[in-house]
Amino acid sequence: MEYIRGRYSWLLRPALILFDISIIVFFASYFIDFKTFGLPYWSTGFIKSKATFFVFYASILWLISAYSIKFYNVYRYTTTLNVLGLLIKQSLIFFIIVFAFIGFYRGIEINKITVLKYLVTSISIISFIKFLMFFGLKKYRQHLNGNHRRVLIIGSTDSTQELKDFFTNKSEYGYDLLGVYSSNSSQNTNGNIQDAVEFISNNDAIDEIYCAMDELSENEINTFVKYAELNQCNIKFIPKTANFFSKRLKTDFYNYLPVLSIQEVALNKPFNRVLKRMFDVVFSILVIVFLLSWISIILFILIKLESKGPLLYKHKRNGINYKEFDCYKFRSLRINSSESENYVKKKDQRVTKIGRFLRQTSLDELPQFINVLKGDMSVVGPRPHMLSYTESYSKKIDPYNFIFRHNVKPGITGLAQVKGFRGEVKADEDIINRVKYDIFYIENWSILLDFDIIARTILGIIKGDEKAY
Template identity: 60%
Template structure:
């Protein structure tokens, strides 16, 4: 998610949208010779009122086409050439839509040249206002020091140094560099990477953090991502200079310097999140009321009879944006202490007799529906790892792919699990394939895919799974 701060800058985009729609329909009224009777909006049937019909048509397809090409996604680092490119694309698309309207409704008797003059006039006005707002904002940042983003750079790499120069020299972009942290001994370094965390906690109003990936460990990246999520500031990544950029991260260019940020996936769109959350709550409530309620009573007796300890086993896991949470399971081991870096292995002596059955049938995972209800997990998603494993696996996986995996809520089951990549990691190939399936799920999510994964998980429980031990 892209966070924005400011008093009035958020109004610019909706005002531009309103202006564009107003110009489109005002000039249509001027150029197109709609019949007088058709100008009385409520005097005739909707489809006989060509002016009203064109208003609806132009608004719907203008909003659709501009959304398709990201026409209004103009940022402070966007160049004038890019804006011109967007205007040309939109001009071509909208021209086709207007000629299609006139062709579909023959009663609108407008000559092709008149339509062309309408389109040219429309885009002259729209272009002038778009460029005017662009340059006025740049002047406002340069002269009046307004609309400023407060930023911090982490790292002393070639890319970090170039970014620092852009922020300091191009004041019209409106970036105020508060500090730069690195473990190097360069003169303009504020402090070490470790000291940066204290600075971030003590400094309010930070808008963006730029992290040089060459210089950071996975654990440090985790901490910066968690800070950005909690404090609602944007985190961006300065890529490793010798690596190709991951398509799973959004690439923006500050001059010619690529800067990466976490891509907004369909799963995290507000409407999709509402659908998935509604499904999660209904499904988890059903499981908790009709299964967990009575299974817990039976298992309490059986688990207590075989070994001392609690009914539930609570362990720390990394969730969305590396947020830590307590994940619940029915206790299946004789011990309740989490041993760092040790998966339960086949014929593991720590597993109790009832625990072996629970693990083979995945019944030990049922308490995680409480996590779903609390909002820490989803029914379907990438499985959460132990904190120690998160750091270990990140060394074997491309950093960008690993960060992308933690951009959604973890799940009780997932695509990787039904494909056989669950439980113990015996080789690097196991974790690489697990991440591959997790990221495929994130990129191709649908509620039908969730239902399919749930059904396949249920079938696998009855069939039995090789790694369910």
């Protein structure tokens, strides 16, 4: 997720949208004689007047087209050529929108030159204000030191040196470089990686962190990802090669240098996050009240009769953005054993008799609905790994894919699990395929896909799974 920080800058985009719609509405009434318009017989409610009908049509389609081509997605590093390209695209689309309306109502007696004047005037004013704001913000950053971003660079490579030059020499973009830290500390850096960790721990005023992927280890990257999540600052990645592109990471260009950041997927969009969270809360409450409440009493007796120890045990797992949390399970191993030693294998002597039943039926996972209610997990999502396995697996998986996988909450069940990739990892292919299905789930999420995975999980419990041991 990309965080927007600043006092007032987040208001600029909605203000610009409101201004553009106002221009479209005002000049429509100024240039066009709506008395000549005919309306369909079914027009009711607020679309009674001819003017309102056209204005509503033009405004809605302007917003839809602007959203489609990302007309308002202009950032401080966006080039003038890119802004011009957006204006040309939006103008052509709006020309088609207006003339399509006139073509649909063939009975309209209206001068095409008048319509052309309306379009040219509206687009010209919108373009002028867009460029005025674009260059005005540059001058504001350059001469008044406003609207600045405080950034940190981690790594010392040719690409980070190019990025450093960009930040220091392009004052109109408004970046304040707080320091450069590298494992290869030299006179050109402010210290090593540990110094960087200490610096960010004592400084909550960092807006963006840029990490060189070819210099940092997985643990070091995890440290900066966790900080970014906890402090709601943006983390971006400088790829190993300037020719690297990934559809799973958003690529921005600072001059000609590609910089990667985690792409916002459908699952992390505000409405979808609220929808999924509502489903998680309702579903977990139903399971806790109608299933976990009474089954815990029975299992407490059965588990205690076979072996000493608690009913539940908790173990550390990596959640969203590598955040550690305590994951709950019904205890299925003997008290002097730990599941954190390794994945449970077939005919594992550590597993109790009742524990084997719990694992075969996946009932040992039921307490994780408490994790869902707490917000650490989701009902459906990539399964969380043990901390030691997160580190070892990351060496076998493309690092960009592995980071992308941790960009959403882990789940009690997931697409990889219902496709047969669960439990013990016997070969590298097992974890590679597991991550492949996790990535597919994140990129193609829908609430219907969640329902499908839950249904497949329940069916799998009833039929049994040979890998559940």
